[in-house]
Amino acid sequence: MKRIKRILERTIESILTVSGAVTSIAILLIVIFLFKEGLGLFKSPSVEKGYSLYVNSKNTVNDLDVEDIKHIYDSEVENWKELGGRDQEIKIFRFEEIFNIYSDEELGKDYSLLPEKLGEVIIQNPNIIAYLPQQYAPTDIQGVKALPSKDISIGDFFGGREWMPTATPSPLFGVLPLILGTLIVSIIAILIALPLGLGVAIYLSELAGERTRKLMKPTIELLAGIPSVVYGFFGLVVLVPIVQKVFGLSVGETAFTGSLILAIMALPTIITVAEDALRNTPRDMREASLALGATQWQTIYKVVIPYSASGISAAVVLGIGRAMGETMAVLMVTGNAAVMPHSLFEPVRTIPATIAAELGEAPAGGAHYQSLFLLGCILFVITMIVSITAEVISKKQLNKGV
Amino acid sequence: MIEAKDINFYYGDFHALKDINIKMDINTVTAFIGPSGCGKSTFLRLFNRMNDLIDKTRITGECIVQGENIYDKSIQVDQLRKKVGMVFQKPNPFPKSIFENVAYGLRVNDMGDKKIIAERVEESLIAAALWDEVKDKLKKSAFELSGGQQQRLCIARALAVSPSILLMDEPASSLDPISTSKIEELIHNLKKDYTIVIVTHNMQQAARISDMTGFFMMGELVEFSETKKMFLNPEKKETQNYITGRFG
Ligand SMILES: Nc1ncnc2c1ncn2[C@@H]1O[C@H](COP(=O)(O)OP(=O)(O)OP(=O)(O)O)[C@@H](O)[C@H]1O
Ligand SMILES: [Mg+2]
Numbered sequence A: 001m002k003r004i005k006r007i008l009e010r011t012i013e014s015i016l017t018v019s020g021a022v023t024s025i026a027i028l029l030i031v032i033f034l035f036k037e038g039l040g041l042f043k044s045p046s047v048e049k050g051y052s053l054y055v056n057s058k059n060t061v062n063d064l065d066v067e068d069i070k071h072i073y074d075s076e077v078e079n080w081k082e083l084g085g086r087d088q089e090i091k092i093f094r095f096e097e098i099f100n101i102y103s104d105e106e107l108g109k110d111y112s113l114l115p116e117k118l119g120e121v122i123i124q125n126p127n128i129i130a131y132l133p134q135q136y137a138p139t140d141i142q143g144v145k146a147l148p149s150k151d152i153s154i155g156d157f158f159g160g161r162e163w164m165p166t167a168t169p170s171p172l173f174g175v176l177p178l179i180l181g182t183l184i185v186s187i188i189a190i191l192i193a194l195p196l197g198l199g200v201a202i203y204l205s206e207l208a209g210e211r212t213r214k215l216m217k218p219t220i221e222l223l224a225g226i227p228s229v230v231y232g233f234f235g236l237v238v239l240v241p242i243v244q245k246v247f248g249l250s251v252g253e254t255a256f257t258g259s260l261i262l263a264i265m266a267l268p269t270i271i272t273v274a275e276d277a278l279r280n281t282p283r284d285m286r287e288a289s290l291a292l293g294a295t296q297w298q299t300i301y302k303v304v305i306p307y308s309a310s311g312i313s314a315a316v317v318l319g320i321g322r323a324m325g326e327t328m329a330v331l332m333v334t335g336n337a338a339v340m341p342h343s344l345f346e347p348v349r350t351i352p353a354t355i356a357a358e359l360g361e362a363p364a365g366g367a368h369y370q371s372l373f374l375l376g377c378i379l380f381v382i383t384m385i386v387s388i389t390a391e392v393i394s395k396k397q398l399n400k401g402v
Numbered sequence B: 001m002i003e004a005k006d007i008n009f010y011y012g013d014f015h016a017l018k019d020i021n022i023k024m025d026i027n028t029v030t031a032f033i034g035p036s037g038c039g040k041s042t043f044l045r046l047f048n049r050m051n052d053l054i055d056k057t058r059i060t061g062e063c064i065v066q067g068e069n070i071y072d073k074s075i076q077v078d079q080l081r082k083k084v085g086m087v088f089q090k091p092n093p094f095p096k097s098i099f100e101n102v103a104y105g106l107r108v109n110d111m112g113d114k115k116i117i118a119e120r121v122e123e124s125l126i127a128a129a130l131w132d133e134v135k136d137k138l139k140k141s142a143f144e145l146s147g148g149q150q151q152r153l154c155i156a157r158a159l160a161v162s163p164s165i166l167l168m169d170e171p172a173s174s175l176d177p178i179s180t181s182k183i184e185e186l187i188h189n190l191k192k193d194y195t196i197v198i199v200t201h202n203m204q205q206a207a208r209i210s211d212m213t214g215f216f217m218m219g220e221l222v223e224f225s226e227t228k229k230m231f232l233n234p235e236k237k238e239t240q241n242y243i244t245g246r247f248g
Helices: A002-043 A066-073 A095-101 A114-124 A154-159 A176-207 A210-224 A228-246 A255-279 A283-291 A296-307 A309-325 A328-333 A351-361 A367-400 B040-044 B077-083 B098-108 B114-127 B147-160 B177-190 B203-209 B227-232 B237-243
Strands: A051-056 A091-094 A128-133 A144-146 B002-011 B014-024 B029-033 B057-065 B084-087 B165-169 B195-199 B212-217 B220-226
Touching: A002 A154, A002 A367, A051 A114, A091 A095, A095 A114, A095 A128, A114 A128, A114 A144, A176 A210, A176 A255, A176 A296, A176 A309, A176 A351, A176 A367, A210 A255, A228 A255, A228 A328, A255 A309, A255 A328, A283 A296, A283 B084, A283 B147, A296 A309, A296 B098, A309 A351, A309 A367, A328 A351, A351 A367, B002 B040, B014 B040, B014 B220, B029 B040, B029 B203, B040 B165, B040 B195, B077 B084, B084 B147, B098 B114, B098 B147, B114 B147, B147 B165, B147 B177, B177 B195, B177 B203, B203 B227, B212 B227, B212 B237, B220 B227, B220 B237, B227 B237
Parallel strands: A091 A128, B029 B195, B029 B212, B084 B165, B165 B195
Antiparallel strands: A051 A128, A051 A144, B002 B014, B002 B057, B212 B220
16 A cells, blocks of 8 residues: 555656656747747848849949848939949849840740840949849859848847838848837836736725725736737727827827737736735734834835735736737737837837737748747847846845835 | 723624733733633733724723723824834744844834934844844844744844833744743843733743733633742632643
């Protein structure tokens, strides 16, 4: 009997150990996968794979960075002079145009003469820039110069102010507007939700009567379980028009609207977790404070809050986590414009919203796809920083007190 | 002097204290003994109105501390609690440094500036026989102390606001014998400055430290007399049974 019991205990012990180990490893693998996929971006060429840019070899411009390329193709830069070249108008040549100039016969069987003909066009036009598939590229032809293809740089990614992942020939992965959008929306949300949430938590745990608490606590917990699409819908139908009216804006889908909806969504979590933490303060501790002649308020802010600091910081982290990671609701009410935010009352776009909106259409393994993974990594790092900070602060609070 | 007159106390419908009458002199140690659940803690907690914190409680009768009925409407409870300090059964230091624990009562009551507080903290720690053990780590968290040290810290904390009465609810019950004897010695020394009321389950302890002893049973004060008399020659049969271990 005893032996069977011991074997059983051993088995349970090893099952627990194994499942713990498996979970940790799985989480680690997910993180590694995320970073591996994401960091691949910096090995991708800045123009689409298999394509290159070609110019006339008399052109004095020897390389272009991604922003320049985009400006050329957006017709924002129209003269080589602006890029350090000769005073010549830039002529954009698209691959398809070759079929208007030459007939299929002239291009030869299986387009074998295509590179040669492309070369001719480039030689004839000293001001040309051509974006061509390398397969048909006029390589080794005198008078044609390929612009060196560069990898996407870390600077372009983190310092770039434009997010246009589907632009051709060279997509722009400037992540700054997305990071800023995420930070602004989340920070404002937390600034709204934290004081409110802690206030309600303190009210519920310290001041409210038994009846009120018994009624409010489950209701609030219920709110935490509502799917975010529902909140998003509420935001779209109710908050967006209100924000638009109150602030007299042309559109109500703004960063501020996103913050509002996030604050509303984070509140139930913050309230329930913080309230639990506050109520976990031992009765002894409160009584000791009151027995020394402290008032109820002094007891709350000098003893109860420091004592529950770690629980409260958990509430903060969960709240911020929800705010940072929230996708649908924010996607629905912020207007989704991936531009540098200049004010709270302009449309913005957050990192999670970007991932959700774009992952479906980004070809797997491509630069766009990788960039979305990298966004995931950034989000991961931000959340980690937040929770570490909260941890440190709560430790300090507990040791030193206020 | 502390006096209870015709005290009846109720937790909701439960009649926890029945017609209690008692007088305790200043600068004495009074011990309350009795079986678990007989109402010792309830009675002790009447004197700093700690029972006010519990919902649905009711009291009749008078509790007189320094000539005033402390259940009178004109009494300010926080002022009363400054006068009547309390030490709890389990050490319950605040999540603060050792220094801040002792300074707490001074701070919440606005008793003096930085210098005065520092002096008072030192005096209290000395009075609680803890100073030598903690003087080099006043900034450390109180949780880093041993259980016995924590309890003496709680005593220092109570002494800091200069109460005249000290209520102690089984202050040594969670401590080892050495810590216990330190606390007992401390109580003995504090007697000259404070009026001490202590609840204990340890009969020898009551015999060692107290001048007067009260025996509670089922919410009634069965017997109250000089400690020596109580333990050598009790008047009531119940007391005799309890003390000799035939009950409880
Ligand atoms: N908060 C409360 N609500 C309801 N009843 C209570 C409460 N506190 C104590 N009681 C009851 O009042 C009676 C006296 O309790 P009290 O704590 O005063 O006993 P005690 O003598 O201190 O016991 P012990 O020696 O175990 O500490 C007990 O029967 C207990 O069940
Ligand atoms: Mg008790």
